[in-house]
Amino acid sequence: MFPYRWKGMYSGDFFNLATIEGMLGAPGLKWHEYPPDVIPLWLADPDFPVAMEIKKALINAVHDEDLFYSNDLPTREAMAEKITRRNRIEATADDILITQGVIPPMWLAVRHACKAEDEVIVTDPMYHHFLSAQKVAGSKPVAWNLRLEEGYRFDIERLKGIVTPRTRLIFVCNPHNPAGRVMTEEELRGIADIAVDNEIAVMVDELWEDILFDGRQHITLASLSPEIERLTMTTWGFSKTFGVAGLRMGYTCATDEEMMTSLRMHSADCMRGTSNLARAAAPVMLDHRLDWWRRDIMAHLHKVRDLCYNRLDELPGVTYPELEGTYLMFPRFDYGKTSEELYEHMLNVGKLAFSAGTDYGSQGEGQLRMCIATSEAILNEVFDRMERALAKL
Ligand SMILES: Cc1ncc(COP(=O)(O)O)c(C=O)c1O
Numbered sequence: 001m002f003p004y005r006w007k008g009m010y011s012g013d014f015f016n017l018a019t020i021e022g023m024l025g026a027p028g029l030k031w032h033e034y035p036p037d038v039i040p041l042w043l044a045d046p047d048f049p050v051a052m053e054i055k056k057a058l059i060n061a062v063h064d065e066d067l068f069y070s071n072d073l074p075t076r077e078a079m080a081e082k083i084t085r086r087n088r089i090e091a092t093a094d095d096i097l098i099t100q101g102v103i104p105p106m107w108l109a110v111r112h113a114c115k116a117e118d119e120v121i122v123t124d125p126m127y128h129h130f131l132s133a134q135k136v137a138g139s140k141p142v143a144w145n146l147r148l149e150e151g152y153r154f155d156i157e158r159l160k161g162i163v164t165p166r167t168r169l170i171f172v173c174n175p176h177n178p179a180g181r182v183m184t185e186e187e188l189r190g191i192a193d194i195a196v197d198n199e200i201a202v203m204v205d206e207l208w209e210d211i212l213f214d215g216r217q218h219i220t221l222a223s224l225s226p227e228i229e230r231l232t233m234t235t236w237g238f239s240k241t242f243g244v245a246g247l248r249m250g251y252t253c254a255t256d257e258e259m260m261t262s263l264r265m266h267s268a269d270c271m272r273g274t275s276n277l278a279r280a281a282a283p284v285m286l287d288h289r290l291d292w293w294r295r296d297i298m299a300h301l302h303k304v305r306d307l308c309y310n311r312l313d314e315l316p317g318v319t320y321p322e323l324e325g326t327y328l329m330f331p332r333f334d335y336g337k338t339s340e341e342l343y344e345h346m347l348n349v350g351k352l353a354f355s356a357g358t359d360y361g362s363q364g365e366g367q368l369r370m371c372i373a374t375s376e377a378i379l380n381e382v383f384d385r386m387e388r389a390l391a392k393l
Contacts, residue, residue, distance in 0.1 A: 015300035018047035018375040030371075034353045039382055042355045044177065044328055046243045046373035048300075051293050053284045054242060061280030068276075072098055075279040079251045082286040087206075087234070087253075088223035095255045097263055098273045102207045102237040102250035106133035106171070109203035109233060111266040112259065113169040114139035121162060121170045123154075124361035125330075127177040127205070131361065139168070145363055148332060152179040152321050156190030163194060169201050170194075172221060175208040175325025178360050178369045182216045182325040185224075192221060192228035201259070202232045207250070208326045210241040210294050213302060216324060222253075230256045233263065238285045240326070241294065247278040301327055304372050304379055311383035315390055327373040330357065332366050335393045342368055350389030352382060 020039065023031045030043040076093035083091040099105055106129055114120060116138030122130050124143040134141045142162050146152045159170075172191060174183045183191075195202050202221065209218045222232040233254040239245035254260045273279075284290055305323050312318050312331055320331040333342050339356035346352045346368065357364025372379060 013300070015048050015297060016303075016375045016377075017049065018378055020378060020381070023047055023378075034347070038347065038351045038353050039378065039385070040353045041370040041372075041382065042353045044240065044326075044371050044373075045245055046240070046297075046327065046371075047375065047378065048243050048297070048373065050243055051284075051290055053289055054244060054281050057281045057284050058277055061277055066276050066280060070276050070279075072273050072279060075282050076251075078283045078286045079253075083236075083253050087209075087220040087236075089220060089229060089234070089253060089255060091253050091255060095253050095260060097252045097254075097260065097267065098279070099235075099250045099252065099267070099271055100248040100274050101239065101245070102205060102235050103129045103133070104267070104271050105233065105235040105250065105252045105263075106130055106203065106205070107136055108252075108263050108266050108271075109169060109171070109201070110134050110137050110139060112233075112262045113201040113203075115168075117166065118168040119164060119166045121159070121167060121200075123171070123173070123176070123179075125178055125357070125364040126171070126361055127173055128359050130171045130173065130205075134169075134171070142167070143361065143363075146179055146181075147363070148319070148321055148330075148367075152176070152181045154181070154183060154187040154190070156187065156194070159191065159194055163198055163200070167198065167200050169203060172202060172204040174204060174206060174221070175211060175218070177208065177326050178328050178330045178357075178364070180321055180323040180326050180328060180330060182212055182218070183221075185219055188219055188221050189224060192224050195231050196225075196227045200231065202228070204232060204234045206234055207237045208240050209236060211298070211301065211327055212325045213298070213305060213323060218325075222255075230259075233259060238282075241297065242285055242290070244281065244285075247274070247281060249274040249278040249282065301373065304374070304376060305329075307376055307379055308372050308383075311379075311386075315383075315387060317390070327371060329370050329372055330364070330367050331370070332357075333368065333390070334366065335390070337366070337393065339365055339367060342366070345393060346386070346389055349392055350385045352385050352389070 076096040237250035354368035357367030
């Protein structure tokens with residue numbers, strides 16, 4: 001019933017099952033990009049089993065031979081229902097565009113909003129695909145700097161200071177990868193006011209909306225007022241909550257008809273939705289059937305976050321931002337080394353594969369990003385290795 005990775009181990013703590021041997025014996029890029037003696041922390045893919053409900057939906061679709069051309073309307077209806085209920089935007093199926101994951105909408109946002117030399121505001125640090133997406137129209141990125149020593153606060157005055165008559169688009173990632181912040185309503189209202197006052201389009205990536213710590217609530221920017229809703233496209237997916245990145249499915253909502261027409265025009269024929277199989281799994285991930293999962297994954301993530309805090313606190317010269325959302329920690333190592341040097345040292349000496357902080361912009365210098373969505377046993381091994389590697393710096 002369970003694949004090899006979880007063999008004989010599925011009683012007890014469902015989210016705490018991962019072992020190095022089990023992960024290496026199973027498919028997945030994360031554990032196979034580096035030699036087997038390296039523990040991978042670089043990719044934001046969780047080391048958790050896949051929910052039985054999702055597997056059943058996929059198997060049933062194959063059994064029913066749901067492999068012909070098919071209409072994606074029922075999936076868009078299920079997405080619109082979820083968006084109306086959870087994200088508080090009154091959406092219909094016509095307001096939804098299904099894409100292969102959450103990266104194509106970044107590209108579409110730039111195509112929709114920008115011409116050459118237009119400016120796109122993007123936080124630094126920021127998930128790196130936003131940085132590459134903004135290049136497609138010959139537009140220019142303008143950095144909205146976030147600082148670790150300010151707790152990665154989204155400084156609205158700083159944002160105001162970088163808006164120019166050429167600003168056409170603001171990229172928002174909330175919860176934020178890699179800063180681990182969940183935006184407050186005040187921060188979101190600050191962004192909304194600037195966008196509305198200056199008629200700037202906004203693309204919001206809310207892929208991490210379920211991964212919130214300490215009882216925080218997710219607020220969808222576009223739900224704050226009809227004025228900001230008109231300017232905003234919002235994107236969600238399933239890969240982070242459910243560990244199904246391989247299904248390659250994301251969905252974008254834009255209730256402004258003109259914006260949705262433009263997104264459809266720019267995506268027509270080159271981004272033709274996603275597969276029937278991915279769409280077969282969508283309903284269980286959108287309705288209430290996996291509410292138990294959303295609850296239990298967070299119980300486990302609270303446990304491993306506390307483990308990380310405790311172990312990081314024991315390491316000299318290491319500071320880190322509080323983790324409010326996502327399962328990505330972003331510690332800073334004050335050892336006089338660049339992120340690239342730290343990455344190399346951890347890989348070669350520690351046998352740990354992080355991502356370098358500067359992959360996310362210049363503000364990430366001296367930092368490493370690590371995915372903590374794994375078992376306590378693996379994380380303890382990670383910190384044992386990290387401690388020994390740092391002692392050699
Ligand atoms: C903020 C953010 N957006 C988009 C993506 C890409 O997601 P997907 O693989 O579901 O397209 C990631 C992946 O880590 C992410 O962290």
